[in-house]
Amino acid sequence: KAGVTQTPRYLIKTRGQQVTLSCSPISGHRSVSWYQQTPGQGLQFLFEYFSETQRNKGNFPGRFSGRQFSNSRSEMNVSTLELGDSALYLCASSLGHYSYNEQFFGPGTRLTVL
């Protein structure tokens, strides 16, 4: 069974640009959650999508957005990038929504903002 995949694995952008990250969940999983991980703040929850609907949202500015497609694949977008957005962005999938029990994480996308 294939795991969670994230593309791209590494990304370098400059301030003010926007970026789109992609996540393909495990087959059959309908929930996708996104997290930001930094050395200073640790893991912080961004949002969760289930059946193409945002079900839960963390405390991040509106520059961070996401969506989920009918095949459960998800994308997250960050507009007007800031230096502080440099982080590892992780995607996790699970069977049901709010189902943080046994989330399966992808390897992450390392975003560097210059």
Place this chain on the structure above:
Amino acid sequence: EDQVTQSPEALRLQEGESSSLNCSYTVSGLRGLFWYRQDPGKGPEFLFTLYSAGEEKEKERLKATLTKKESFLHITAPKPEDSATYLCAVQDSNYQLIWGAGTKLIIKP
């Protein structure tokens, strides 16, 4: 405000030397407490879920316990392959997931 604190930040042990990691929390209406393991360059890997005080879960050399204020991850006779960062997260009554900063565990052969 909901908060999760893990201690120590880092722990170095000799192979076979048992110890415990701590996760203390203040949260409104605990729905669940989760333990994950994260290896360098990888996403976290699920270990355990605990739902109520007094609950215990075991997996190989790891045992997780839960009280009303904290959780412990006990590591018995660890091996070098147990080296990783161990993360704790709690889910509150609003289904929000709050993560601790993690404990970096290093097991020396």
